Structure formats: C-alpha cells, structure tokens
Amino acid sequence: MGKEKAAALRRGVAWLYREVCTRGLNVGSSGNVSARLGEGMLITPTGVRGDTVDEADLVRMDFAGAHRGRIAPSSEWQMHAEIYRADPRAEVIVHTHADCCTALGALGRNLPAFHYDIAQFGGDDVRLAPYALFGTAELAGHAVAALEGRTACLLANHGMLCHGRDAASALLAAVRLETMARQYLLALAVGEPHILGAEAMAAVRERYKTYGQQPERRTT
C-alpha cells in the first residue's frame, strides 16, 4: 500500500474512533477500532479517548503482536487480529461497550430476528460470544466463532463487535446494531417479542438480493 493510502487509512481510523465516541457508542477509552493494513493492521492505542485521539498515535502492527514505537496498542489487539485472519471481508473493525448491546450480553441473550433487518448482519441472529477475560486469546477465539459468516456479534458481560468494508460502513453497522439492541430491549421490557422464523428470514434474504439495486445505467 502506498504512503498516501496508508495516511488516508490513518485519518479514517481516527475519524471512526471519534465518531463512535461522539455518537455515544463508547465512553472514555473502553472501545477500540482498527483497519486492515497490508499484512497487519492499524489500531487505536491503549487508554486513548475518542475526543482526544490523534491519528499519529494509532499503532501499526502485525497480527502476531509486533509493533514499533513507544505507544502500546489496544489491549484487545488480538481479538482484532484474529478476526482479520479469519474473515477476508473484514477491513475495518469496531469494538465498543455500547449500552444496549452490553445490556443484552449481561442478560446472556443474543439478538434474534425480532426485526427482519437482522439479516443485514449476515444471518438470522446476532450471536452472543461466551464470556472470557478481556485481552485474551480465549476471548478472541470466542469472538471469531460468534462472527462466523456474520459481520457482528455480542460479547457476554462485555459489549459488541462489528466489521465493515470501510470506516463508514463499520460505523453504520455499529449504530444499526446498537439501535436494534435498544429496540429489542424495549420490546422485552413489555413482553415476549415475536421472533421471525427461518422461512420468513429466507424470504428477507431473497428480497435483499434485488432491493435497492439501481437499473443499469444507459450508455447512450
């Protein structure tokens, strides 16, 4: 990757971390974001808040943990690295302790198909990864398993994770996931939400194949 592309990626990751904080999805320095860069990644440093993050502080590292400079990467770097290793579609990752996702994870609940739009995350639910200590290979393994075939998961007693093809789509996924977690919690507060069955969700996937597609542009 050229220097200009790498610099643009650095700006994009810093922008994403600021946005995640501005939108209330992350408080203090609890979350972290990253982008795939060559054979490694660019990740937010440990202990840095979204409102003060400087793009020069972002840590470039390989998936084995090697990095240069005095600034240490996020304690969750291994979780990010394993996701990039496992899924070539993942280009940008967001991890936060967003309120509603964290509340569901504390209840030991996944996010089922209470709304058809769950399909946007690649399946009929958003899985819940079991609890493991933060910053460990065990947690990274649980996250990778919960994300198989998906672009988002919840982490028990911890928070959420999602990924996208670029910073903008990863941000949209994070906002969408937290919104849907909030909607599901609202429904749970009143009663038992109706969950769409496999047949209904198969029809949603079929519909997505053509939904939003523009007619071919005329060349004459």
Ligand SMILES: [Zn+2]
């Ligand atoms: Zn965390």
